[in-house]
Amino acid sequence: MRFLDALLGRTKPKQPKLDALFGVTAAAITLEVSAGLKPTGQAAVCFKPASGEGFAVASEELRGLLELAVKEAGSTLRVEDDRYGYRWVVLGDPDPEDLVTAVHLVNSTLEQHGFGPQLLCSVFGFADASGGRRCHLVYLYKRGTFYPFAPREGERRDNELELQVRGALGSDLPIEPELARWFALWGIPL
Amino acid sequence: MARTRFPADFGLSSRMLLTMFLLGLLYVVFVAVLVAVLGGQWLWLILLIAGGFLFFQYFFSDRIALYAMRGREVSPRQAPELHQMIDRLCALADMPKPKVAIADSDVPNAFATGRDQKHAVVCVTTGILRRLSEPELEAVLSHELSHVAHRDVAVMTLASFLGILAGFVVRAAIYGGAYGGFGRSNDNRDNTGFVILLVVLASAVVYALSFLLTRALSRYRELSADRAGAILIGRPSTLASALVKVSGEMARIPTRDLRAAEPLNAFFFAPALAPGFSLSSLFATHPPLQRRLDQLARLEAQLGRQA
Numbered sequence: 001m002r003f004l005d006a007l008l009g010r011t012k013p014k015q016p017k018l019d020a021l022f023g024v025t026a027a028a029i030t031l032e033v034s035a036g037l038k039p040t041g042q043a044a045v046c047f048k049p050a051s052g053e054g055f056a057v058a059s060e061e062l063r064g065l066l067e068l069a070v071k072e073a074g075s076t077l078r079v080e081d082d083r084y085g086y087r088w089v090v091l092g093d094p095d096p097e098d099l100v101t102a103v104h105l106v107n108s109t110l111e112q113h114g115f116g117p118q119l120l121c122s123v124f125g126f127a128d129a130s131g132g133r134r135c136h137l138v139y140l141y142k143r144g145t146f147y148p149f150a151p152r153e154g155e156r157r158d159n160e161l162e163l164q165v166r167g168a169l170g171s172d173l174p175i176e177p178e179l180a181r182w183f184a185l186w187g188i189p190l
Numbered sequence: 191m192a193r194t195r196f197p198a199d200f201g202l203s204s205r206m207l208l209t210m211f212l213l214g215l216l217y218v219v220f221v222a223v224l225v226a227v228l229g230g231q232w233l234w235l236i237l238l239i240a241g242g243f244l245f246f247q248y249f250f251s252d253r254i255a256l257y258a259m260r261g262r263e264v265s266p267r268q269a270p271e272l273h274q275m276i277d278r279l280c281a282l283a284d285m286p287k288p289k290v291a292i293a294d295s296d297v298p299n300a301f302a303t304g305r306d307q308k309h310a311v312v313c314v315t316t317g318i319l320r321r322l323s324e325p326e327l328e329a330v331l332s333h334e335l336s337h338v339a340h341r342d343v344a345v346m347t348l349a350s351f352l353g354i355l356a357g358f359v360v361r362a363a364i365y366g367g368a369y370g371g372f373g374r375s376n377d378n379r380d381n382t383g384f385v386i387l388l389v390v391l392a393s394a395v396v397y398a399l400s401f402l403l404t405r406a407l408s409r410y411r412e413l414s415a416d417r418a419g420a421i422l423i424g425r426p427s428t429l430a431s432a433l434v435k436v437s438g439e440m441a442r443i444p445t446r447d448l449r450a451a452e453p454l455n456a457f458f459f460a461p462a463l464a465p466g467f468s469l470s471s472l473f474a475t476h477p478p479l480q481r482r483l484d485q486l487a488r489l490e491a492q493l494g495r496q497a
Binding site (some may be wrong): 140 | 270275278421423424427
């Protein structure tokens, strides 16, 4: 009833879709073969911190859970706030499969506490062998789609590489069809 | 598992539905009266003219509003931070990105216009950019994006159609009367005069009622946008502080031209009918600040509750 919701001014917060995340493991192999891009072993979850005690409790619990999981799997973890008021949980693990699992853990913990609507995106880092050409794979929770984001110096994007990645991944992952929604993420801590 | 921390506000939805129902009822009754008194052909002409205006307003709302506020569209290069904020809010809310515009005005204000999400424009003034902190600006933007998501321009244009129609009938009836009546029937002059008087009276009543109802609807939609905006960023108090800042500044700076006096206000001598009920609150397009702050405080309390 989207029409009725709009008419009554009560649009509901959109819940995230998490399942497509596990497709990243297969996509990493495809990217390496067809575009020469390797996983950097880093990924991040970005969300908008809410105010209030409820969120503080969820935050604490998340931190505890993560540190436990990270210790077990031997990966790294740090938390950063960016200038737009979003929080980034940056995870590091050389094994892509463990990385995806860790990302999923962060997401599902936030969702279980009712903060699913606060999730903005997940980002997986990719780069070529020399490390000069970077291309992030961004997952939009609310759409359930991925898009490539290749930042260059001076807040420019390497559109050619992005489109090349789109072509390579078309069959592995749901790629965001509307180019207008491939929004830029400048200055991300990855 | 998937859930939100905010329960739905059924009171607000049902009050809004009631207002819309009354507007619709008024509409039907008005048209029925016109058909009964005037007969078909005049009604069609009036509907056509009023419909033309409605159509124009509906399809050009974005350009009209931007032109009136002297807003100019800005590219991501010209206003990178504003664009980044809106980008992210749109991704959070899962809606297409609207056009972004800035108006050179020191009055702190922001508005959203456009008939649907594809033609939407969000415009902020340089005054609001200067006065609000980044989180506050983001809260204001998320309020405006909620207006876009709720399709408020379409809803309010349709709702005010009745008022436009009634206004036309009054004018048409007066001019028609001056040129000798609607039917130019020579058999009964007195009767024609009576009919015109009746139509003018009915239209005036309809105009007044629809005016009050559309204003009420507008206030409810502001409250809805506050609510949805606060929920989107998860920080009701940030929106509240932006509201306090903007309205504090707004109160000091007069926005209305001195010469443009409200025509209807002239009919009322006393500003208040009874303690605690002021007439100005019936005519306002926005709910009183205190009411908006109360709603945001309630949301903040809901957010504070532990899972």
